Amino acid sequence: xxxxxxxxxxxxxxxxxxxxxxxxxxxxxxxxxxxxxxxxxxxxxxxxxxxxxxxxxxxxxxxxxxxxxxxxxxxxxxxxxxxxxxxxxxxxxxxxxxxxxxxxxxxxxxxxxxxx
Amino acid sequence: xxxxxxxxxxxxxxxxxxxxxxxxxxxxxxxxxxxxxxxxxxxxxxxxxxxxxxxxxxxxxxxxxxxxxxxxxxxxxxxxxxxxxxxxxxxxxxxxxxxxxxxxxxxxxxxxxxxxxxxxxxxxxxxxxxxxxxxxxxxxxxxxxxxxxxxxxxxxxxxxxxxxxxxxxxxxxxxxxxxxxxxxxxxxxxxxxxxxxxxxxxxxxxxxxxxxxxxxxxxxxxxxxxxxxxxxxxxxxxxxxxxxxxxxxxxxxxxxxxxxxxxxxxxxxxxxxxxxxxxxxxxxxxxxxxxxxxxxxxxxxxxxxxxxxxxxxxxxxxxxxxxxxxxxxxxxxxxxxxxxxxxxxxxxxxxx
Numbered sequence: 323x324x325x326x327x328x329x330x331x332x333x334x335x336x337x338x339x340x341x342x343x344x345x346x347x348x349x350x351x352x353x354x355x356x357x358x359x360x361x362x363x364x365x366x367x368x369x370x371x372x373x374x375x376x377x378x379x380x381x382x383x384x385x386x387x388x389x390x391x392x393x394x395x396x397x398x399x400x401x402x403x404x405x406x407x408x409x410x411x412x413x414x415x416x417x418x419x420x421x422x423x424x425x426x427x428x429x430x431x432x433x434x435x436x437x438x
Numbered sequence: 439x440x441x442x443x444x445x446x447x448x449x450x451x452x453x454x455x456x457x458x459x460x461x462x463x464x465x466x467x468x469x470x471x472x473x474x475x476x477x478x479x480x481x482x483x484x485x486x487x488x489x490x491x492x493x494x495x496x497x498x499x500x501x502x503x504x505x506x507x508x509x510x511x512x513x514x515x516x517x518x519x520x521x522x523x524x525x526x527x528x529x530x531x532x533x534x535x536x537x538x539x540x541x542x543x544x545x546x547x548x549x550x551x552x553x554x555x556x557x558x559x560x561x562x563x564x565x566x567x568x569x570x571x572x573x574x575x576x577x578x579x580x581x582x583x584x585x586x587x588x589x590x591x592x593x594x595x596x597x598x599x600x601x602x603x604x605x606x607x608x609x610x611x612x613x614x615x616x617x618x619x620x621x622x623x624x625x626x627x628x629x630x631x632x633x634x635x636x637x638x639x640x641x642x643x644x645x646x647x648x649x650x651x652x653x654x655x656x657x658x659x660x661x662x663x664x665x666x667x668x669x670x671x672x673x674x675x676x677x678x679x680x681x682x683x684x685x686x687x688x689x690x691x692x693x694x695x696x697x698x699x700x701x702x703x704x705x706x707x708x709x710x711x712x713x714x715x716x717x718x719x720x721x722x723x724x725x726x727x728x729x730x731x732x733x734x735x736x737x738x739x740x741x742x743x744x745x746x747x748x749x750x751x752x753x754x755x756x757x758x759x760x761x762x763x764x765x766x767x768x769x770x771x772x773x774x775x776x777x778x779x780x781x782x783x784x785x786x787x788x789x790x
Contacts, residue, residue, distance in 0.1 A: 332744075333703070333704035333705070333706065333707075333742060333743050333744050334552075334703045334704055334744045336704070336705060337705060338705045353706060353710075353738050353742075354710075354713070354735070354738065355705060355706060355709035355710060355713070356705075357705040357706050357709075357742070359738070359742075
């Protein structure tokens with residue numbers, strides 16, 4: 323069973339550089355003040371890798387791709403993005419699953435919406 | 439529920455009594471802490487015993503801090519408490535009263551919200567039970583007299599009593615104890631009633647809801663009774679707008695204050711609330727207001743901060759747009775029904 327992922331923004335860390343909205347225009351838009359608004363509740367299955375790459379590129383490390391809990395029992399709003407232990411756990415299991423390092427790996431993986 | 443979670447944690451928690459009361463319109467926590475500091479400390483110590491906490495911290499507004507310090511010193515001299523009680527003066531400012539900000543202040547000395555639920559562990563990594571001082575005072579009374587006694591007041595769903603701050607166009611503004619379910623008109627009656635027929639009421643505080651007087655006065659003052667109006671008892675503030683005052687100008691003043699009070703951490707809150715305040719100020723000044731854009735901004739800031747500051751402000755403004763609809767139209771045509779200048783609600787920290 324594959325678990326879906328969603329984008330989470332840490333509003334304290336984010337200072338509106340706008341990189342995420344430029345790289346993921348289908349998932350993130352900017353509000354009138356240049357801060358990201360998440361458009362889709364879940365990341366489409368085919369875009370997950372792309373979303374993870376963009377999350378690593380965020381200059382403020384404010385964007386995160388997070389697994390949606392299997393139970394459908396969502397944690398209360400605002401809990402997940404600052405829960406470091408959980409975040410690390412996710413990242414580790416994620417890396418283990420794909421059997422690779424923290425950096426994106428093959429250059430093909432960088433393919434963004436306007437990429438090669 | 440909070441008690442059980444804190445007690446179940448692997449590490450000994452710390453109990454924090456939140457009496458920071460950042461909201462300038464509210465006075466209930468200051469009054470409670472000044473008049474009955476021992477009751478609050480009793481509650482905090484009981485909560486600490488129940489959860490196995492090693493420390494109880496009372497965060498008190500500067501106006502009430504002296505009384506609490508004195509009470510804590512008396513108890514320390516008597517040696518009656520099983521856990522140490524620390525009294526801390528709260529940081530000033532509206533957002534400093536938010537629960538995670540109070541935890542942050544206690545553990546690290548920084549009074550800004552963190553967006554992290556405190557029960558999981560504050561910035562000092564200790565799990566924290568933060569409760570309002572009024573809740574802890576109730577806990578102390580329940581332990582003394584039993585739950586049945588507590589349930590003799592209020593409604594089955596909302597038992598007990600609550601402290602309400604009445605201000606604005608009432609004869610005797612102040613803090614009153616009411617049972618949930620009392621009609622709003624009777625709550626206002628405790629303060630001697632209104633000298634003239636009021637126009638609108640702000641119920642629940644600065645994150646509360648504006649409601650037309652005719653709609654809200656006959657309703658019971660409780661979560662269930664106010665929900666049809668989209669209102670809640672909230673911080674227990676009921677502000678009565680006199681008929682001569684302009685609700686739009688009052689709202690604009692309030693939002694400007696809230697925008698200034700942002701902790702300044704999250705972009706949508708800092709820039710969004712400022713933009714909303716500017717739009718309302720323009721509307722109040724009669725130079726027009728882009729209502730669809732304003733409504734979109736209210737949606738845009740909701741849920742976009744680490745704390746609920748933008749959400750609460752947006753709710754209050756949305757209710758103002760409903761209740762003062764005719765007033766906004768009149769302003770757009772260059773008029774204003776008000777004969778008195780605005781300035782009803784306090785927008786700076788005050789001492790009771």
